Amino acid sequence: MTASTRKRWQFRQPSVIPGFGLALGVTLSWLILIILIPLSGLLWRSSALGWSTFWTLATDERTINALRISFGTAFAAALVNVVFGVILAWVLVRYSFPGKRIIDAMVDLPFALPTAVAGIALTTLYAPNGWIGSLLTPLGIKIAFTPIGIVIALVFVGLPFVVRTVQPIMEEIDKEVEEAAATLGANRFQTISRVLLPGLTPAVLTGFALAFARGVGEYGSVIFIAGNLPYVSEIAPLLIVIRLEEFNYPAATAIAAVMLVISFAMLLVINLIQAWSRRRYGYGA
């Protein structure tokens, strides 16, 4: 403790509160042991492959297709969630209707329900003989065991991210803004689309990015409903698992490294959106 006093003095502002060394020590050692060493192990193993091997593995046709399916379906699902998530948040913030409190609580179900359970439940509903699937089959629409099924599962998983990011910001909208717009002659649609929604942009973007990031990595809820046909409905996390089961560690590592780098880029984008929105709109969604 005493030996590092001088160094710590520069490192942090002085405070009478004790326990900084202990708390930061526990935090850093736990973080390094559990998160940083394992993650850097992955990056180290993929760099040990050598660039040309890595590139061959990462641009393998099946890998590229799996990545495209993962990112494409996650993007589509995040778009659906933005539309319905904003409507849902609006309805929950502005209107009152019977059962509102239950609906509000149920928005978090996808956080609380284990993904495997969600996966088998959605598959049962959308399979050709399921409650919803049997209604769509006569119309020639197939959902389970196609990429649309993946989107359905990712919509379920991503829903709370959009609602819970947008809802608190909507609650804080100052009503005077709407009144001003109304007195200046805007009709209700104009007020909402030109005055209220633009202010929600950072929150919506953050919610979209969070839902998208979650969807890209999602595994449990997707594998049951996807059908897992290579090149068609095989997601990247599943391909990692398949490569692992084949003991093809280099291929698994390469796919994981590509996904990880893109995820970190996403994280950076989310942080930038928040920094920008704090400057522009005064809140960090």
Place this chain on the structure above:
Amino acid sequence: MAHDIPDPAGHHGTSEMVRTATSESRLARYVLIGLALCFMGLFVLMPLAAVFTEAMRNGPGEFLTVLSDPETFSAIRLTLLVAVIAVPLNVVFGVAAAWAIAKFEFKGKAFLTTLIDLPFSVSPVISGLVFILLFGSHSLLGPWLQGNGIQILFAVPGIVLATVFVTFPFVARELIPLMQEQGTSDEEAALSLGASGWQTFWYVTLPNIKWGLLYGVLLCNARAMGEFGAVSVVSGHIRGLTNTMPLQVEILYNEYNFVAAFAVATLLALLALVTLVLKSLLEMKFSEQIAASRRH
């Protein structure tokens, strides 16, 4: 469709009779509420209902037979064991991280906070894979572990590690904003009155954060018990030994034993519902003592 009940808080209280300039027409409201309810029904409520009806498809008798199966029983035991180890570890870490980040000003704090959130942006499958690469037979540590007879992968330690990795940020990210908001004046008062550091923590800080902490524990526990991807990669799926409840659901489902799969899934769905009820209660009663509760 539902009747519009005037909101006592007066947000749009008069809209039932007169349409004000800052509310939508009745038709627009009904359409939006209808859309929202249909969406929730289709994507959230129906899957939940499907779990229970499928489990009861052949009557409660078969449901109970499945639940009294020794394999189910061992899956339940393992799930509880993993949660009992992983959640307290993350509580200790979360409190320490929040204490360091919320009560002090130091360089690199924002970066540290980002690092703590890192597991949220890692695919669960990758969270499992990193431990395979670290401890597997092809890794640096693998031969040494084998030589010393230490089993991490395909055993309880690996499952616990993967679970801790995945649930790592839950308690910390709940406590950090809360403790930042509470500031340091309570602690400073206690210290100036002669309390020791630990006394200050136990008698001043902990009572201040207890509901927020409980909230974090609740979310952390739900994820710990329900984690599938990460655990699936490191567990090895040894029946009766390394199968947690979500893994057992997968195995039974892939064997076309749907009633059994949904019976085990029912227990996990009940856990989710209990979590949601407790979460709503905490939000209702102690909203000011639960910080960034509305995200994650």
